[in-house]
Amino acid sequence: MKISLQEAADTLRQAQNIVITAHINPDGDAIGSSLGLMHALQSLGKTCRVYLDDDIRDTFRILPGRDVIQRPDKENPQPITGADLLVILDTTSDRIGRIGKLCQAPVLNIDHHVTNDAQAEKTYVDGSRAACAEIVHELVQLLGVPFEGHKDMATCIYTGLATDTGFFSFSNTTAHTMRAAADMLAAGVVPNVISEALEKRPFEDVQSLAKALGYIEIWHEGRAVGVFLDHTRMAELTHTEGLIDNIRVIEGADIAVVMKEKEEKKIRVSMRSTGLDVAAIGKKFGGGGHVRAAGCGFREIPFAEARRRLLAAIDAALDAYKPAKV
Ligand SMILES: [Mn+2]
DSSP, X not given: OBOOHHHHHHHHHHOSEEEEEEOSSOOHHHHHHHHHHHHHHHHTXXXXXXXXXXXXXXXXXXXXXXXXXXXXXXXXOOOOOSOSEEEEESSOGGGSTTHHHHOOSOEEEEEOOTTOOOOSSEEEEOTTSSOHHHHHHHHHHHTTOOSTTOHHHHHHHHHHHHHXXXXXXXXXXOHHHHHHHHHHHHTTOOHHHHHHHHHOOOHHHHHHHHHHHTTEEEETTTTEEEEEEOHHHHHHOSOOTTHHHHHTTOTTOSEEEEEEEEETTEEEEEXXXXXXXXXXXXXXXXXXXXXXXXXXEEESSOHHHHHHHHXXXXXXXXXXXXXXXX
């Protein structure tokens, strides 16, 4: 059931022993929102625990409170007892791993995804907010917690805002997002400390990315670029995340493609475009997504054949596509 933000704040105020969780494969917004809200609630004298049922990337160790995040044991998960409220942030209850089963408290769900179907007892969704942390920023004010003097909380909220907006560059960034970020800076957050820490990567990852980029191809008169990694190439690489972002920037390219065969005949395709409908291409092969960002998969066919089919669909789409003149 949908509730107002004021009702969400009242629900938090009435609870005394609160468990916070967020989605698996946690990103900066999931972790930042969880820890930001934890700091706010602890400053109000509440008992508050954060559980995430997944690994947390090392880069997030800069977040104050990171060390108190708990994960249920893999083999022998213990029930999470004593809570009078379970807060689910940045997702719905179906993407929190085993936390929903282990913690039987009433649920308060706070999210910024329009696709949230409000199945939880109490759900607050605002799809106009760029990050869940942007909602936490509003919630903290309703709870009467000042930003000033709460730099740890502000650092966590800022990280959520920054990571979900590509450091305030994506189309979801609004004046409201910027004002929330400004409040965090006023509370003492140093933005470059966060961005520099988050962009750090192991040497091996950059080396692997460089090797993968060495396989780049360009075709269709420069309108398509791609990296094709069959399982022998994949075996040489330790890290291929973010590859698509490195090639989608190429001038004149209407489409960028990354094709990965992690295991033999298990192939994942990512596509980005500047306007060409890549969701329609993905859909042909059982995938989908957004107009400018989509994906699909191929199973039980050789890499070369999957590549041939995909490229035929891309070539046909490019032939039919007239990019709008800017
Ligand atoms: Mn988010």
